[in-house]
Amino acid sequence: MRVTDSENPENPDGPGGARLLTPADVRRLADRFGVRPTKTLGQNFVIDGGTVRRIVRVSGVGADDTVLEVGPGLGSLTLALLPHVAGVTAVEVDPVLAEALPGTVAEHAPDLADRLRVVAADAMRITEVPGPEPTALVANLPYNVAVPVVLHLLERLPSLRRGLVMVQAEVADRLAAAPGGRTYGVPSAKAAWYADVRRAGAVGRNVFWPAPNVDSGLVSLERREAPVADVDxxxxxxxxxxxxxxxxxxxxxxxxxxxxxxxxxxxxxxxxxxxxxxxxxxxxxxxxxxxxxxxxxxxx
CATH class of the missing domain: 1.10.8.100 (rRNA adenine dimethylase, C-terminal domain)
Structure with a gap:
Protein backbone atom coordinates (compact mmCIF):
# COMPACT_ATOMS: atom_id res chain seq x y z
CA MET A 1 0.00 0.00 0.00
CA ARG A 2 1.30 3.45 -0.90
CA VAL A 3 1.98 5.67 2.12
CA THR A 4 1.12 9.37 1.71
CA ASP A 5 3.12 12.15 3.36
CA SER A 6 0.41 12.69 5.96
CA GLU A 7 0.59 8.99 6.88
CA ASN A 8 4.38 8.74 6.97
CA PRO A 9 5.53 8.73 10.61
CA GLU A 10 8.83 10.32 9.55
CA ASN A 11 6.97 13.22 7.98
CA PRO A 12 3.63 13.45 9.80
CA ASP A 13 2.87 17.07 9.07
CA GLY A 14 2.67 17.29 5.33
CA PRO A 15 4.54 16.96 2.04
CA GLY A 16 7.85 18.57 1.21
CA GLY A 17 9.58 17.93 4.53
CA ALA A 18 7.69 20.55 6.59
CA ARG A 19 7.27 19.77 10.26
CA LEU A 20 4.51 21.85 11.79
CA LEU A 21 4.86 23.58 15.13
CA THR A 22 3.46 21.83 18.17
CA PRO A 23 2.17 23.75 21.21
CA ALA A 24 5.48 22.98 22.91
CA ASP A 25 7.38 24.31 19.88
CA VAL A 26 5.44 27.57 19.97
CA ARG A 27 6.20 28.16 23.64
CA ARG A 28 9.83 27.14 23.17
CA LEU A 29 10.29 29.57 20.30
CA ALA A 30 8.57 32.34 22.22
CA ASP A 31 10.96 31.78 25.12
CA ARG A 32 13.96 31.65 22.79
CA PHE A 33 13.14 35.00 21.21
CA GLY A 34 11.84 36.67 24.35
CA VAL A 35 8.40 37.07 22.81
CA ARG A 36 5.32 37.64 24.92
CA PRO A 37 2.05 38.00 23.00
CA THR A 38 0.75 41.56 23.26
CA LYS A 39 -2.76 42.95 22.97
CA THR A 40 -1.31 46.03 21.24
CA LEU A 41 -0.30 43.95 18.22
CA GLY A 42 -3.29 41.63 18.56
CA GLN A 43 -1.02 38.61 18.88
CA ASN A 44 -2.61 35.20 19.41
CA PHE A 45 -0.39 32.42 18.08
CA VAL A 46 -1.96 29.31 16.51
CA ILE A 47 -0.79 26.17 18.30
CA ASP A 48 -3.00 23.58 16.57
CA GLY A 49 -1.68 21.77 13.49
CA GLY A 50 -5.15 20.71 12.40
CA THR A 51 -6.27 24.33 12.21
CA VAL A 52 -3.42 25.48 9.95
CA ARG A 53 -3.88 22.42 7.71
CA ARG A 54 -7.55 23.29 7.45
CA ILE A 55 -6.80 26.91 6.52
CA VAL A 56 -4.48 25.79 3.73
CA ARG A 57 -7.03 23.27 2.45
CA VAL A 58 -9.98 25.67 2.51
CA SER A 59 -7.95 28.46 0.91
CA GLY A 60 -7.55 26.39 -2.24
CA VAL A 61 -3.99 27.59 -2.87
CA GLY A 62 -1.79 25.48 -5.11
CA ALA A 63 1.61 25.09 -6.70
CA ASP A 64 1.20 28.17 -8.91
CA ASP A 65 0.31 30.54 -6.06
CA THR A 66 2.48 33.06 -4.31
CA VAL A 67 0.82 33.63 -0.96
CA LEU A 68 0.86 36.86 1.01
CA GLU A 69 0.72 36.06 4.71
CA VAL A 70 0.20 38.96 7.13
CA GLY A 71 1.29 38.51 10.73
CA PRO A 72 3.05 35.13 10.48
CA GLY A 73 4.08 35.33 14.12
CA LEU A 74 6.17 32.31 15.07
CA GLY A 75 5.46 30.52 11.78
CA SER A 76 2.68 27.99 12.39
CA LEU A 77 0.66 28.85 9.28
CA THR A 78 3.79 29.65 7.24
CA LEU A 79 5.08 26.10 7.67
CA ALA A 80 1.71 24.66 6.66
CA LEU A 81 1.61 26.79 3.50
CA LEU A 82 5.14 26.30 2.16
CA PRO A 83 4.80 22.70 0.88
CA HIS A 84 1.75 23.58 -1.19
CA VAL A 85 2.64 26.86 -2.94
CA ALA A 86 5.34 28.43 -5.09
CA GLY A 87 6.26 30.85 -2.35
CA VAL A 88 5.15 32.75 0.74
CA THR A 89 5.77 36.46 1.29
CA ALA A 90 5.34 37.00 5.03
CA VAL A 91 4.71 40.56 6.24
CA GLU A 92 5.51 40.96 9.93
CA VAL A 93 5.42 44.23 11.90
CA ASP A 94 7.23 42.84 14.95
CA PRO A 95 10.98 43.10 14.14
CA VAL A 96 11.92 40.27 16.49
CA LEU A 97 9.46 37.87 14.87
CA ALA A 98 10.40 39.00 11.36
CA GLU A 99 14.06 38.28 12.04
CA ALA A 100 13.34 34.92 13.66
CA LEU A 101 11.01 33.44 11.02
CA PRO A 102 13.63 32.39 8.41
CA GLY A 103 15.53 30.43 11.07
CA THR A 104 12.38 28.65 12.20
CA VAL A 105 11.57 27.65 8.63
CA ALA A 106 15.15 26.50 8.06
CA GLU A 107 14.88 24.32 11.17
CA HIS A 108 11.46 22.81 10.46
CA ALA A 109 11.38 22.80 6.64
CA PRO A 110 14.96 23.06 5.36
CA ASP A 111 14.06 21.95 1.83
CA LEU A 112 11.46 24.72 1.55
CA ALA A 113 13.37 27.65 3.05
CA ASP A 114 14.01 29.21 -0.36
CA ARG A 115 10.26 29.63 -0.88
CA LEU A 116 10.00 32.16 1.96
CA ARG A 117 10.42 35.92 1.77
CA VAL A 118 10.02 38.02 4.90
CA VAL A 119 9.06 41.68 4.77
CA ALA A 120 9.51 43.52 8.06
CA ALA A 121 6.77 46.13 7.71
CA ASP A 122 3.33 47.30 8.75
CA ALA A 123 0.83 45.73 6.36
CA MET A 124 -1.13 49.00 6.32
CA ARG A 125 1.88 50.71 4.73
CA ILE A 126 2.45 48.09 2.05
CA THR A 127 1.99 49.33 -1.52
CA GLU A 128 3.98 46.56 -3.20
CA VAL A 129 5.94 43.50 -2.18
CA PRO A 130 9.29 42.18 -3.42
CA GLY A 131 9.51 39.18 -5.70
CA PRO A 132 6.64 37.60 -7.62
CA GLU A 133 3.29 39.34 -7.34
CA PRO A 134 1.15 37.64 -4.68
CA THR A 135 -1.91 35.82 -5.98
CA ALA A 136 -3.59 34.90 -2.69
CA LEU A 137 -3.93 36.35 0.80
CA VAL A 138 -3.90 33.70 3.54
CA ALA A 139 -3.52 34.96 7.08
CA ASN A 140 -4.46 34.81 10.73
CA LEU A 141 -5.14 38.52 11.08
CA PRO A 142 -4.85 40.48 14.31
CA TYR A 143 -8.37 41.26 15.46
CA ASN A 144 -7.79 44.97 15.94
CA VAL A 145 -6.74 45.68 12.33
CA ALA A 146 -8.39 42.91 10.32
CA VAL A 147 -10.86 44.97 8.28
CA PRO A 148 -8.54 47.85 7.33
CA VAL A 149 -5.77 45.39 6.42
CA VAL A 150 -8.03 43.37 4.12
CA LEU A 151 -9.40 46.47 2.38
CA HIS A 152 -5.97 48.07 2.07
CA LEU A 153 -4.34 45.00 0.53
CA LEU A 154 -7.18 44.37 -1.91
CA GLU A 155 -6.86 47.97 -3.05
CA ARG A 156 -3.06 48.15 -3.26
CA LEU A 157 -2.34 44.65 -4.61
CA PRO A 158 -4.63 43.92 -7.58
CA SER A 159 -2.70 40.71 -8.26
CA LEU A 160 -4.47 39.16 -5.23
CA ARG A 161 -7.18 37.04 -6.83
CA ARG A 162 -8.47 35.31 -3.73
CA GLY A 163 -7.95 34.99 -0.03
CA LEU A 164 -8.80 33.19 3.19
CA VAL A 165 -8.41 35.07 6.45
CA MET A 166 -9.01 34.04 10.02
CA VAL A 167 -10.54 36.88 12.04
CA GLN A 168 -12.70 37.43 15.08
CA ALA A 169 -16.09 35.76 14.54
CA GLU A 170 -17.94 39.06 14.80
CA VAL A 171 -15.65 40.59 12.18
CA ALA A 172 -16.15 37.57 9.93
CA ASP A 173 -19.92 38.07 10.19
CA ARG A 174 -19.60 41.75 9.28
CA LEU A 175 -17.31 41.15 6.31
CA ALA A 176 -19.55 38.46 4.83
CA ALA A 177 -22.95 39.98 5.66
CA ALA A 178 -25.53 40.48 2.92
CA PRO A 179 -27.71 43.60 2.66
CA GLY A 180 -30.80 43.74 4.81
CA GLY A 181 -29.57 42.78 8.27
CA ARG A 182 -28.10 44.44 11.34
CA THR A 183 -24.67 42.92 10.73
CA TYR A 184 -24.41 44.48 7.28
CA GLY A 185 -22.49 47.73 7.28
CA VAL A 186 -19.41 49.58 6.06
CA PRO A 187 -17.02 46.56 6.10
CA SER A 188 -19.55 44.39 4.23
CA ALA A 189 -20.23 46.94 1.52
CA LYS A 190 -16.59 47.95 0.99
CA ALA A 191 -15.34 44.36 0.87
CA ALA A 192 -18.03 43.59 -1.72
CA TRP A 193 -16.51 46.25 -4.00
CA TYR A 194 -13.44 44.06 -4.40
CA ALA A 195 -14.61 40.50 -3.91
CA ASP A 196 -17.33 37.96 -3.37
CA VAL A 197 -17.08 37.36 0.37
CA ARG A 198 -18.46 34.44 2.37
CA ARG A 199 -18.05 32.73 5.73
CA ALA A 200 -15.92 29.60 5.36
CA GLY A 201 -16.13 28.08 8.83
CA ALA A 202 -15.78 28.67 12.56
CA VAL A 203 -12.67 28.36 14.73
CA GLY A 204 -12.66 27.83 18.49
CA ARG A 205 -10.58 29.62 21.09
CA ASN A 206 -8.37 26.79 22.25
CA VAL A 207 -6.32 26.62 19.04
CA PHE A 208 -4.54 29.83 20.09
CA TRP A 209 -1.95 30.78 22.66
CA PRO A 210 -2.95 32.75 24.57
CA ALA A 211 -6.59 31.80 24.10
CA PRO A 212 -8.62 34.91 23.19
CA ASN A 213 -11.90 35.78 24.83
CA VAL A 214 -13.77 35.46 21.53
CA ASP A 215 -14.29 32.84 18.85
CA SER A 216 -12.84 33.21 15.38
CA GLY A 217 -14.10 32.61 11.86
CA LEU A 218 -12.73 31.97 8.39
CA VAL A 219 -13.63 34.36 5.58
CA SER A 220 -13.17 33.49 1.91
CA LEU A 221 -12.64 36.22 -0.70
CA GLU A 222 -12.80 35.80 -4.49
CA ARG A 223 -11.77 38.89 -6.47
CA ARG A 224 -14.35 40.27 -8.88
CA GLU A 225 -14.57 43.18 -11.25
CA ALA A 226 -15.81 46.52 -9.93
CA PRO A 227 -19.63 46.59 -10.15
CA VAL A 228 -19.60 49.86 -12.12
CA ALA A 229 -16.55 50.26 -14.32
CA ASP A 230 -16.36 54.03 -14.71
CA VAL A 231 -17.03 55.22 -11.16
CA ASP A 232 -14.30 56.27 -8.73
Missing part, protein backbone atom coordinates in the same frame (compact mmCIF):
# COMPACT_ATOMS: atom_id res chain seq x y z
CA UNK A 233 -13.96 53.83 -5.83
CA UNK A 234 -13.26 56.71 -3.45
CA UNK A 235 -16.58 58.30 -4.35
CA UNK A 236 -18.39 55.01 -3.80
CA UNK A 237 -16.75 54.61 -0.39
CA UNK A 238 -17.71 58.18 0.52
CA UNK A 239 -21.34 57.29 -0.21
CA UNK A 240 -21.06 54.15 1.93
CA UNK A 241 -19.51 56.05 4.83
CA UNK A 242 -22.22 58.70 4.70
CA UNK A 243 -25.04 56.14 4.43
CA UNK A 244 -23.94 54.24 7.54
CA UNK A 245 -22.78 57.21 9.62
CA UNK A 246 -26.46 57.70 10.50
CA UNK A 247 -27.85 54.31 9.60
CA UNK A 248 -31.27 54.92 11.18
CA UNK A 249 -31.90 57.85 8.86
CA UNK A 250 -33.29 57.58 5.36
CA UNK A 251 -30.76 57.87 2.57
CA UNK A 252 -32.20 61.26 1.63
CA UNK A 253 -31.21 62.56 5.06
CA UNK A 254 -28.05 60.51 5.57
CA UNK A 255 -26.56 61.59 2.23
CA UNK A 256 -27.48 65.25 2.52
CA UNK A 257 -23.99 66.34 3.61
CA UNK A 258 -22.36 64.22 0.91
CA UNK A 259 -24.64 65.64 -1.78
CA UNK A 260 -24.79 69.20 -0.47
CA UNK A 261 -28.44 69.20 0.60
CA UNK A 262 -31.36 66.79 1.11
CA UNK A 263 -32.80 67.90 -2.24
CA UNK A 264 -29.59 67.14 -4.13
CA UNK A 265 -29.31 63.81 -2.33
CA UNK A 266 -32.83 62.88 -3.42
CA UNK A 267 -32.06 63.83 -7.00
CA UNK A 268 -28.97 61.62 -7.03
CA UNK A 269 -30.87 58.74 -5.46
CA UNK A 270 -33.74 58.93 -7.93
CA UNK A 271 -31.30 59.16 -10.85
CA UNK A 272 -29.65 55.99 -9.54
CA UNK A 273 -32.99 54.20 -9.25
CA UNK A 274 -32.82 54.07 -5.45
CA UNK A 275 -35.74 54.88 -3.14
CA UNK A 276 -34.80 58.04 -1.15
CA UNK A 277 -36.70 56.69 1.87
CA UNK A 278 -34.63 53.50 2.01
CA UNK A 279 -31.80 53.05 4.48
CA UNK A 280 -28.20 52.15 3.77
CA UNK A 281 -28.49 48.63 5.15
CA UNK A 282 -30.92 47.77 2.33
CA UNK A 283 -28.46 48.55 -0.47
CA UNK A 284 -25.91 46.32 -2.14
CA UNK A 285 -22.62 47.54 -3.57
CA UNK A 286 -24.17 47.94 -7.03
CA UNK A 287 -26.67 50.47 -5.69
CA UNK A 288 -23.98 52.39 -3.81
CA UNK A 289 -21.93 52.50 -7.01
CA UNK A 290 -24.88 53.82 -9.03
CA UNK A 291 -25.47 56.57 -6.46
CA UNK A 292 -21.82 57.59 -6.70
CA UNK A 293 -22.12 57.54 -10.49
CA UNK A 294 -24.91 60.11 -10.19
CA UNK A 295 -23.13 62.28 -7.63
CA UNK A 296 -24.15 65.94 -7.95
CA UNK A 297 -21.44 68.23 -9.34
CA UNK A 298 -19.20 69.77 -6.72
CA UNK A 299 -20.01 73.37 -5.99
CA UNK A 300 -17.22 75.88 -6.64
Missing amino acids: RREVFAVIDAAFAQRRKTLRAALSSWAGSPKRAEEALRAAGVDPTARGEALGIEEFARIAEHAPPKEA
Whole structure:
Protein backbone atom coordinates (compact mmCIF):
# COMPACT_ATOMS: atom_id res chain seq x y z
CA MET A 1 0.00 0.00 0.00
CA ARG A 2 1.30 3.45 -0.90
CA VAL A 3 1.98 5.67 2.12
CA THR A 4 1.12 9.37 1.71
CA ASP A 5 3.12 12.15 3.36
CA SER A 6 0.41 12.69 5.96
CA GLU A 7 0.59 8.99 6.88
CA ASN A 8 4.38 8.74 6.97
CA PRO A 9 5.53 8.73 10.61
CA GLU A 10 8.83 10.32 9.55
CA ASN A 11 6.97 13.22 7.98
CA PRO A 12 3.63 13.45 9.80
CA ASP A 13 2.87 17.07 9.07
CA GLY A 14 2.67 17.29 5.33
CA PRO A 15 4.54 16.96 2.04
CA GLY A 16 7.85 18.57 1.21
CA GLY A 17 9.58 17.93 4.53
CA ALA A 18 7.69 20.55 6.59
CA ARG A 19 7.27 19.77 10.26
CA LEU A 20 4.51 21.85 11.79
CA LEU A 21 4.86 23.58 15.13
CA THR A 22 3.46 21.83 18.17
CA PRO A 23 2.17 23.75 21.21
CA ALA A 24 5.48 22.98 22.91
CA ASP A 25 7.38 24.31 19.88
CA VAL A 26 5.44 27.57 19.97
CA ARG A 27 6.20 28.16 23.64
CA ARG A 28 9.83 27.14 23.17
CA LEU A 29 10.29 29.57 20.30
CA ALA A 30 8.57 32.34 22.22
CA ASP A 31 10.96 31.78 25.12
CA ARG A 32 13.96 31.65 22.79
CA PHE A 33 13.14 35.00 21.21
CA GLY A 34 11.84 36.67 24.35
CA VAL A 35 8.40 37.07 22.81
CA ARG A 36 5.32 37.64 24.92
CA PRO A 37 2.05 38.00 23.00
CA THR A 38 0.75 41.56 23.26
CA LYS A 39 -2.76 42.95 22.97
CA THR A 40 -1.31 46.03 21.24
CA LEU A 41 -0.30 43.95 18.22
CA GLY A 42 -3.29 41.63 18.56
CA GLN A 43 -1.02 38.61 18.88
CA ASN A 44 -2.61 35.20 19.41
CA PHE A 45 -0.39 32.42 18.08
CA VAL A 46 -1.96 29.31 16.51
CA ILE A 47 -0.79 26.17 18.30
CA ASP A 48 -3.00 23.58 16.57
CA GLY A 49 -1.68 21.77 13.49
CA GLY A 50 -5.15 20.71 12.40
CA THR A 51 -6.27 24.33 12.21
CA VAL A 52 -3.42 25.48 9.95
CA ARG A 53 -3.88 22.42 7.71
CA ARG A 54 -7.55 23.29 7.45
CA ILE A 55 -6.80 26.91 6.52
CA VAL A 56 -4.48 25.79 3.73
CA ARG A 57 -7.03 23.27 2.45
CA VAL A 58 -9.98 25.67 2.51
CA SER A 59 -7.95 28.46 0.91
CA GLY A 60 -7.55 26.39 -2.24
CA VAL A 61 -3.99 27.59 -2.87
CA GLY A 62 -1.79 25.48 -5.11
CA ALA A 63 1.61 25.09 -6.70
CA ASP A 64 1.20 28.17 -8.91
CA ASP A 65 0.31 30.54 -6.06
CA THR A 66 2.48 33.06 -4.31
CA VAL A 67 0.82 33.63 -0.96
CA LEU A 68 0.86 36.86 1.01
CA GLU A 69 0.72 36.06 4.71
CA VAL A 70 0.20 38.96 7.13
CA GLY A 71 1.29 38.51 10.73
CA PRO A 72 3.05 35.13 10.48
CA GLY A 73 4.08 35.33 14.12
CA LEU A 74 6.17 32.31 15.07
CA GLY A 75 5.46 30.52 11.78
CA SER A 76 2.68 27.99 12.39
CA LEU A 77 0.66 28.85 9.28
CA THR A 78 3.79 29.65 7.24
CA LEU A 79 5.08 26.10 7.67
CA ALA A 80 1.71 24.66 6.66
CA LEU A 81 1.61 26.79 3.50
CA LEU A 82 5.14 26.30 2.16
CA PRO A 83 4.80 22.70 0.88
CA HIS A 84 1.75 23.58 -1.19
CA VAL A 85 2.64 26.86 -2.94
CA ALA A 86 5.34 28.43 -5.09
CA GLY A 87 6.26 30.85 -2.35
CA VAL A 88 5.15 32.75 0.74
CA THR A 89 5.77 36.46 1.29
CA ALA A 90 5.34 37.00 5.03
CA VAL A 91 4.71 40.56 6.24
CA GLU A 92 5.51 40.96 9.93
CA VAL A 93 5.42 44.23 11.90
CA ASP A 94 7.23 42.84 14.95
CA PRO A 95 10.98 43.10 14.14
CA VAL A 96 11.92 40.27 16.49
CA LEU A 97 9.46 37.87 14.87
CA ALA A 98 10.40 39.00 11.36
CA GLU A 99 14.06 38.28 12.04
CA ALA A 100 13.34 34.92 13.66
CA LEU A 101 11.01 33.44 11.02
CA PRO A 102 13.63 32.39 8.41
CA GLY A 103 15.53 30.43 11.07
CA THR A 104 12.38 28.65 12.20
CA VAL A 105 11.57 27.65 8.63
CA ALA A 106 15.15 26.50 8.06
CA GLU A 107 14.88 24.32 11.17
CA HIS A 108 11.46 22.81 10.46
CA ALA A 109 11.38 22.80 6.64
CA PRO A 110 14.96 23.06 5.36
CA ASP A 111 14.06 21.95 1.83
CA LEU A 112 11.46 24.72 1.55
CA ALA A 113 13.37 27.65 3.05
CA ASP A 114 14.01 29.21 -0.36
CA ARG A 115 10.26 29.63 -0.88
CA LEU A 116 10.00 32.16 1.96
CA ARG A 117 10.42 35.92 1.77
CA VAL A 118 10.02 38.02 4.90
CA VAL A 119 9.06 41.68 4.77
CA ALA A 120 9.51 43.52 8.06
CA ALA A 121 6.77 46.13 7.71
CA ASP A 122 3.33 47.30 8.75
CA ALA A 123 0.83 45.73 6.36
CA MET A 124 -1.13 49.00 6.32
CA ARG A 125 1.88 50.71 4.73
CA ILE A 126 2.45 48.09 2.05
CA THR A 127 1.99 49.33 -1.52
CA GLU A 128 3.98 46.56 -3.20
CA VAL A 129 5.94 43.50 -2.18
CA PRO A 130 9.29 42.18 -3.42
CA GLY A 131 9.51 39.18 -5.70
CA PRO A 132 6.64 37.60 -7.62
CA GLU A 133 3.29 39.34 -7.34
CA PRO A 134 1.15 37.64 -4.68
CA THR A 135 -1.91 35.82 -5.98
CA ALA A 136 -3.59 34.90 -2.69
CA LEU A 137 -3.93 36.35 0.80
CA VAL A 138 -3.90 33.70 3.54
CA ALA A 139 -3.52 34.96 7.08
CA ASN A 140 -4.46 34.81 10.73
CA LEU A 141 -5.14 38.52 11.08
CA PRO A 142 -4.85 40.48 14.31
CA TYR A 143 -8.37 41.26 15.46
CA ASN A 144 -7.79 44.97 15.94
CA VAL A 145 -6.74 45.68 12.33
CA ALA A 146 -8.39 42.91 10.32
CA VAL A 147 -10.86 44.97 8.28
CA PRO A 148 -8.54 47.85 7.33
CA VAL A 149 -5.77 45.39 6.42
CA VAL A 150 -8.03 43.37 4.12
CA LEU A 151 -9.40 46.47 2.38
CA HIS A 152 -5.97 48.07 2.07
CA LEU A 153 -4.34 45.00 0.53
CA LEU A 154 -7.18 44.37 -1.91
CA GLU A 155 -6.86 47.97 -3.05
CA ARG A 156 -3.06 48.15 -3.26
CA LEU A 157 -2.34 44.65 -4.61
CA PRO A 158 -4.63 43.92 -7.58
CA SER A 159 -2.70 40.71 -8.26
CA LEU A 160 -4.47 39.16 -5.23
CA ARG A 161 -7.18 37.04 -6.83
CA ARG A 162 -8.47 35.31 -3.73
CA GLY A 163 -7.95 34.99 -0.03
CA LEU A 164 -8.80 33.19 3.19
CA VAL A 165 -8.41 35.07 6.45
CA MET A 166 -9.01 34.04 10.02
CA VAL A 167 -10.54 36.88 12.04
CA GLN A 168 -12.70 37.43 15.08
CA ALA A 169 -16.09 35.76 14.54
CA GLU A 170 -17.94 39.06 14.80
CA VAL A 171 -15.65 40.59 12.18
CA ALA A 172 -16.15 37.57 9.93
CA ASP A 173 -19.92 38.07 10.19
CA ARG A 174 -19.60 41.75 9.28
CA LEU A 175 -17.31 41.15 6.31
CA ALA A 176 -19.55 38.46 4.83
CA ALA A 177 -22.95 39.98 5.66
CA ALA A 178 -25.53 40.48 2.92
CA PRO A 179 -27.71 43.60 2.66
CA GLY A 180 -30.80 43.74 4.81
CA GLY A 181 -29.57 42.78 8.27
CA ARG A 182 -28.10 44.44 11.34
CA THR A 183 -24.67 42.92 10.73
CA TYR A 184 -24.41 44.48 7.28
CA GLY A 185 -22.49 47.73 7.28
CA VAL A 186 -19.41 49.58 6.06
CA PRO A 187 -17.02 46.56 6.10
CA SER A 188 -19.55 44.39 4.23
CA ALA A 189 -20.23 46.94 1.52
CA LYS A 190 -16.59 47.95 0.99
CA ALA A 191 -15.34 44.36 0.87
CA ALA A 192 -18.03 43.59 -1.72
CA TRP A 193 -16.51 46.25 -4.00
CA TYR A 194 -13.44 44.06 -4.40
CA ALA A 195 -14.61 40.50 -3.91
CA ASP A 196 -17.33 37.96 -3.37
CA VAL A 197 -17.08 37.36 0.37
CA ARG A 198 -18.46 34.44 2.37
CA ARG A 199 -18.05 32.73 5.73
CA ALA A 200 -15.92 29.60 5.36
CA GLY A 201 -16.13 28.08 8.83
CA ALA A 202 -15.78 28.67 12.56
CA VAL A 203 -12.67 28.36 14.73
CA GLY A 204 -12.66 27.83 18.49
CA ARG A 205 -10.58 29.62 21.09
CA ASN A 206 -8.37 26.79 22.25
CA VAL A 207 -6.32 26.62 19.04
CA PHE A 208 -4.54 29.83 20.09
CA TRP A 209 -1.95 30.78 22.66
CA PRO A 210 -2.95 32.75 24.57
CA ALA A 211 -6.59 31.80 24.10
CA PRO A 212 -8.62 34.91 23.19
CA ASN A 213 -11.90 35.78 24.83
CA VAL A 214 -13.77 35.46 21.53
CA ASP A 215 -14.29 32.84 18.85
CA SER A 216 -12.84 33.21 15.38
CA GLY A 217 -14.10 32.61 11.86
CA LEU A 218 -12.73 31.97 8.39
CA VAL A 219 -13.63 34.36 5.58
CA SER A 220 -13.17 33.49 1.91
CA LEU A 221 -12.64 36.22 -0.70
CA GLU A 222 -12.80 35.80 -4.49
CA ARG A 223 -11.77 38.89 -6.47
CA ARG A 224 -14.35 40.27 -8.88
CA GLU A 225 -14.57 43.18 -11.25
CA ALA A 226 -15.81 46.52 -9.93
CA PRO A 227 -19.63 46.59 -10.15
CA VAL A 228 -19.60 49.86 -12.12
CA ALA A 229 -16.55 50.26 -14.32
CA ASP A 230 -16.36 54.03 -14.71
CA VAL A 231 -17.03 55.22 -11.16
CA ASP A 232 -14.30 56.27 -8.73
CA ARG A 233 -13.96 53.83 -5.83
CA ARG A 234 -13.26 56.71 -3.45
CA GLU A 235 -16.58 58.30 -4.35
CA VAL A 236 -18.39 55.01 -3.80
CA PHE A 237 -16.75 54.61 -0.39
CA ALA A 238 -17.71 58.18 0.52
CA VAL A 239 -21.34 57.29 -0.21
CA ILE A 240 -21.06 54.15 1.93
CA ASP A 241 -19.51 56.05 4.83
CA ALA A 242 -22.22 58.70 4.70
CA ALA A 243 -25.04 56.14 4.43
CA PHE A 244 -23.94 54.24 7.54
CA ALA A 245 -22.78 57.21 9.62
CA GLN A 246 -26.46 57.70 10.50
CA ARG A 247 -27.85 54.31 9.60
CA ARG A 248 -31.27 54.92 11.18
CA LYS A 249 -31.90 57.85 8.86
CA THR A 250 -33.29 57.58 5.36
CA LEU A 251 -30.76 57.87 2.57
CA ARG A 252 -32.20 61.26 1.63
CA ALA A 253 -31.21 62.56 5.06
CA ALA A 254 -28.05 60.51 5.57
CA LEU A 255 -26.56 61.59 2.23
CA SER A 256 -27.48 65.25 2.52
CA SER A 257 -23.99 66.34 3.61
CA TRP A 258 -22.36 64.22 0.91
CA ALA A 259 -24.64 65.64 -1.78
CA GLY A 260 -24.79 69.20 -0.47
CA SER A 261 -28.44 69.20 0.60
CA PRO A 262 -31.36 66.79 1.11
CA LYS A 263 -32.80 67.90 -2.24
CA ARG A 264 -29.59 67.14 -4.13
CA ALA A 265 -29.31 63.81 -2.33
CA GLU A 266 -32.83 62.88 -3.42
CA GLU A 267 -32.06 63.83 -7.00
CA ALA A 268 -28.97 61.62 -7.03
CA LEU A 269 -30.87 58.74 -5.46
CA ARG A 270 -33.74 58.93 -7.93
CA ALA A 271 -31.30 59.16 -10.85
CA ALA A 272 -29.65 55.99 -9.54
CA GLY A 273 -32.99 54.20 -9.25
CA VAL A 274 -32.82 54.07 -5.45
CA ASP A 275 -35.74 54.88 -3.14
CA PRO A 276 -34.80 58.04 -1.15
CA THR A 277 -36.70 56.69 1.87
CA ALA A 278 -34.63 53.50 2.01
CA ARG A 279 -31.80 53.05 4.48
CA GLY A 280 -28.20 52.15 3.77
CA GLU A 281 -28.49 48.63 5.15
CA ALA A 282 -30.92 47.77 2.33
CA LEU A 283 -28.46 48.55 -0.47
CA GLY A 284 -25.91 46.32 -2.14
CA ILE A 285 -22.62 47.54 -3.57
CA GLU A 286 -24.17 47.94 -7.03
CA GLU A 287 -26.67 50.47 -5.69
CA PHE A 288 -23.98 52.39 -3.81
CA ALA A 289 -21.93 52.50 -7.01
CA ARG A 290 -24.88 53.82 -9.03
CA ILE A 291 -25.47 56.57 -6.46
CA ALA A 292 -21.82 57.59 -6.70
CA GLU A 293 -22.12 57.54 -10.49
CA HIS A 294 -24.91 60.11 -10.19
CA ALA A 295 -23.13 62.28 -7.63
CA PRO A 296 -24.15 65.94 -7.95
CA PRO A 297 -21.44 68.23 -9.34
CA LYS A 298 -19.20 69.77 -6.72
CA GLU A 299 -20.01 73.37 -5.99
CA ALA A 300 -17.22 75.88 -6.64
